[in-house]
Amino acid sequence: MPDAIVIGAGPNGLVAANLLADAGWEVEVLEAQPLPGGAVRSDNGLDPAFVHDLFSSFYPLAKASPAIATLDLERHGLAWSHAPTVLAHPLPDGRCATLHRGPTATRDQLEDSFGAADAAAWERLTALWSDLDPHLLRSLFTPFPPLKPAAAMAARLRTTELLPTARFMTLPVRRLAQEEFTEPGAGLLLAGCALHTDLAPEAAGSGAFGWLMAMLGQHVGWPVPVGGSSNLTHALVRRLESIGGRVHCNQRVEEVIVRGGRALGVRTADGQCYRAVRAVLADVAATTLYGQLVDWEHLPPELRRDLRRFQWDFSTFKVDWALSGPIPWTAPSAARAGTVHLGADMDELSDYAHQVATGRLPRHPFALLGQMTTADSSRSPDGTESAWVYTHVPQRIAGDLGDDAITGRWNSRESEAMADRLEQQVERFAPGFRQLITTRRILAPPTLQDLDENLVGGALNGGTSAIHQQLVFRPSPGTGRPETPIERLYLASASAHPGGGVHGACGANAARAALRSHRVMAGRILSPGLSAAQRLLSGHPPRT
Known part of the structure; x- marks a missing residue:
């Protein structure tokens, strides 16, 4: 009977387990897949000489995350x-906008390619980051409301700067680019960063998200784990095991056992029951936790209505390549x-985002391409490149604006046609690219979900990043905290605030909530009160 059971060995679950074990709790992590890591895994499945990340690759949020930094991985x-x-x-x-570690190099490149005015505007955006960092x-990473960091930011800004800064945080990235820049380069850097999510260039807050990712790039870079993303997972597992925690793979949890409004443990697919003395933490999608692992009879009725409204982010279509040489970019700096x-x-970015949001598959998809050997020379033999590309596609395809009649069944024909379309997009900017492909692997949305069930429909961010499903609205209108309507049960996945990204904050917040509930005053008053608040906000009275 461990003190805590963590469902899911993704980065959030492993961060949570480490923090609980640091506090002296006995922790068991149960993972349905054969290997731990969730969406942080790599392999040699395409070519034995090449390392490819199956899902995520670059980790600025992990490098900057206080939750991961404390683990000294x-x-x-x-x-x-x-x-x-x-x-x-x-x-x-033929021009190319580039982002560099350190603000001076980015500023100088923008001045050389796009003019002094845009370089000065970028410098102002960098100064704002310095004020708030x-x-x-x-x-962003602490449970809502973040009173202490918000007060610290307010103290950094002059009174006259508070409202302009608040306005800046709401700007669509298109409007931000129009207000700040005269040439396209800097705005495209920010807009491309925003499109890592499902935020269109015209969406409120997309400017702040793009700016955040760009400033992280300047501050900590977009690093990769040497040898593959699995090495980040391996470090989390090794650390956990060194302090007594255990990870069990091929252990699918089928039910959270609830009695009297409390989570007592879990039942796995093989019929085994695990009792949790203190807490159950679920690094699973909210739509899996509520109504599947926890039956609706134990939950407020309005929560079922709210979860029907839960909005997933876009699906993802990814292609991995083993390349015989470096990509021949027309712009050499790429x-x-x-x-x-x-x-x-x-x-083109706006057209793409609008088409995906309205269920249409773009003819010219916006693509994110990773040059992994360029980032880490251990990923493939000298003179070659381990690379991938991905794009977002609709969760449900209503029409294909290309010539391939792709419907979203993602059979072999449709997957091959979509991979060809992405390769044609690369060819626009790197003629001759396709001649370098020695082999490729296609990861269509159903494949991504099969490899990690939290990626529902191939969605990478645990739900939309739009404001209507952030903060106190994530995963449903509530407190913006990891507590659930079930006492001693905590939501530790990207479905919880602050959402997607490999930062471990969702797991850390859940672990700290569980620990807090077993302190004398908090355990008697605060923790039951927060569970009761979740029930009230979901339209169900507290238990008597």
């Missing part, structure tokens, strides 16, 4: 590597970037 074998350039966005006219990240964004201009 470098002592457990994790090493980071950086590409010479963080990010590149080539333009059709590190309190902005702390406010060759040094770990990540390359492929989209001609802001209008």
Whole structure:
């Protein structure tokens, strides 16, 4: 009977387990897949000489995350590597906007390619980051409301700056680019970063998200684990095992056992029951936890209605390549970037986002390309490149704007046609690219979900990043905290605030909530009160 059971060995679950074990709790992690890691895994499945990340690759949020920093994973074998350039966005006219570690290099490149006025505007955006760092990240990663970091940020800003800064945080990235820049380069850097989520260039808050990712690139880079993303997972597992925690794979949890409104443990698919003395933490999608692992009879009735409204982010379609040589970019500076964004201009990015949001598969998909050997030389033999590309596609395809009549069944024909379309997009900016492909692997949305069930429909972020499903609205209108309507049960996945990304904050918040519930005053008053609040906010009275 461990003190805590963690369902799921993704990064959030492993961070949570480490923090609980640090506090002296006995922790068991149960994972349905044959290997731990969730969406942080790599393999040699395409070519034995090449390492490919199955899902995520670049980890600025992990590098900047206080939750992961406290674990000191470098002592457990994790090493980071950086590409010479963080990010590149080539333009059709041959110019290329590039993002670099350190603000000076980015500013100088923008001045050389796009003019002094845009370089000065970028410098102003960098100065705002300096004013808010590190309190902005702390406010994003802590449970809602983030009172201390918000107060610290307010103290950093002059009174006259508070409202302009608040306005800045709401701007669509298209509007931000229009207000700040005269040439397209800097705006495309920000817009491409925003499109890592499902936020269109016209969406409120997309400017702040793009700016956040770009500033992280300047501050900590977009690093990769040396040897593959699995090495980040391996470090988390090794650390956990070194302090007494255990990870059990091929252990699918079928039910959270609830009695009297409390989580007592779990039942696995083989019929085995595990009792949890203190807490159950679920690193699973909210739609899996509520109504599947926990039967609706134990939950407030309005929660069922709210979960029907839960909105997933876009699906993802990914292709891995083993390349015989470096990609022949028309813009030479793109060759040094770990990540390359492929989209001609802001209008093409907006068209793409609108088409995906309305269920149409774009003819010219915006693509994110990773040059992994450029970022980490251990990923493939000298002179070759381990690379991938992905794009977002609709969860349900209503029509194909290309010529391939793709319907979303994602059979062999449709998957091959979509992979060809992405390769054609690369060819627009790197003629001759396809001649370098020795082999490729296609990961369509159903394949991604089969490999990690939290990626529902191939969605990477645990639900939309739009404001209507963030903060106190994630995963449903509530408190914006990891407590659930069931006492001693905590939501520890990206379905909880603060959402997607490999930062471990969702797991850390759940672990700290569980620990807090067993302190004398908090355990008697605060923790039951927060569970009761979740029930009230879901339209169900507290238990008597």
